[in-house]
Amino acid sequence: MAGSEHPLRDAAAVAGIGATPYSKNSGVSTLALALRAIRTALDDAGLTIADVDGVACHRVGDSAQAVVVAQSLGIRDLRYHLDLFAGGSGSHQVLMHAAMAVATGAADVVVCWRAINARSEFRMGGTGRAAPDTVEFQYQVPYGYATPPQQFAMYARAYMHAYGVTAEHLGHVAIAQREYAIRNERAMMRTPLTMDDYLSSRWIVEPFRLFDCCLETDAAVALVVTTPERARDLRQPPILIAGAASGGGHTLYSNHREDLTTSAAVDVAPRLFASAGLTPGDVDVLELYDAFTPLVLLQLEDYGFCKKGEAGPVVASGATRQGGDLPVNTHGGHLSEGYVHGLNHAIEAVSQLRGTAGERQVPGAEIALSTGQPGYVAGSTGAVLWRRG
Amino acid sequence: MTVLPTPDRDSAPWWDALAHHELTLQRCESCGALRWPPREMCNRCGSLGWAWVAASGRGTVASWIVNHHAFGAGAGARPAPYVVVLARLDDQDDILIPGGWAGAADGADLRIGLPVVAGFDDVDLGDVDDQLDTSGESARAALLRWSAA
Secondary structure, three states: OOOOOOOOOOOOEEEEEEEOOOEOOOOOOHHHHHHHHHHHHHHHHOOOHHHOOEEEEEEOOOOOOHHHHHHHHOOOOOOEEEEEEOOHHHHHHHHHHHHHHHHHOOOOEEEEEEEEEOOOOOOOOOOOOOOOOOHHHHHOHHHOOOOHHHHHHHHHHHHHHHHOOOHHHHHHHHHHHHHHHHOOOOOOOOOOOOHHHHHHOOEEEEOEEHHHEOOOOEEEEEEEEEOHHHHOOOOOOOEEEEEEEEEEEEEOOOOOOOOOOOOOHHHHHHHHHHHHOOOHHHOOEEEOOOOEOHHHHHHHHHOOOOOOOOHHHHHHOOOOOOOOOOOEOOOOHHHHOOOOOOHHHHHHHHHHHHOOOHHHOOOOOOEEEEEOOOOOOEEEEEEEEEEEO | OOOOOOOOOOOHHHHHHHHOOOOEEEEEOOOOOEEOOOOOOOOOOOOOOEEEEEOOOEEEEEEEEEEOOOOOOHHHOOOOOEEEEEEEEOOOOOOEEEEEEOOOOOOOOOOOOOEEEEEEEEOOHHHOOOOOOOOOOOOOOEEEEEEEO
């Protein structure tokens, strides 16, 4: 191929995916969850633990160490090992790293996972553990200001104010995703949600109501990344990592980030699409990190699917619902399927491109985007474009 | 109950100044940029030279939240509702500092762009029964409280 082609383009594939059940109390350790999801993903691929020579995960001090998972799997010569200290902004960087590892030959088969007891053990709201190891927290905690809904709400108000985003716009995000979740047997929230339900739900932290906030889930998901050549000989049709990129890294307090109304996706998007040789118009299905409803609107804009300020009306038009031109979060997302910190979006993208998404399948989907938390409050973020192999 | 500030080695002087009702920033000795929170290097020009300067204490409301939930555990939990304001300092556009709000508990008197001025709430150290002042130097502490200018 041309020398200008991005070295990661179609250089790695997902050969297997797996998930544990999603629940409010798994009753087991994060290590157990990780091992179960990895076994399921390897079985899905038709591989065994003996084939695995790389491991990669993200976590925030709330889950088993990657090296302990590798030891527990029985990997005796770990050729590649990534244990990324990151929240949802790291989820897709893990996949990018795995692609880099197999593309360079550093490893042949890398398992990626996120294992989390986000309801029964380490709630993001702060119970069950100390505040994360982040220097900025000292400037927030004394004011009773530290949890994710509070941090995102602070940004969201500025974004909503700048672009005329209404509560109803946010409500349409929640409702559209609930409709998908009803068609997803794995989803935790499968009863219909109306606009009245949304608007009458209690305030958590203004401008967020209950249904603006994602679930808290105990679960693990895993993906098996290997070379396209090897993937083609395995049990499932390979889903290629067409392109990947990361960027951002700001925090509110690092200076350089005075604009509260855009995410780091504006930095990532150009190189993401260039890496894959694709444009937003090529994407058939979008799985966008959605810890809170405004993140969907922000990413539709910042990844280039519409202009700034247009995402609210786009979602209200029904475009993101099943049968629309821009299907978003076809599993129900973090809002209605479950919260597995970014990686459940990746396995949904793979399922859609395999054509195995059942009642929520986007017909003929060939290109998918899945994203991590877009570096909106903080963090270096990343995203992956997927192509049916 | 109030959660005491937990300074680190970079921020201890800033918290100490705040305890004396002074809002300070760092100014880069090379490029003149202001910065907050305290860090050893200017992330505009890479200089390691800096000095503390007094901030104007004036700014505008960049955003705010109204908390309807007693966020935080144990001693950190506050009775709802309560407001946290994010103020953008007049001194430099990219310096945003959170604090409490002197106005309505439901934030009804807030709007984006509202001019505000910094005030200081002394932390009642007698109210803190299980936390240590990690600076080891000052028995005083204060928090920021923004009010309409």
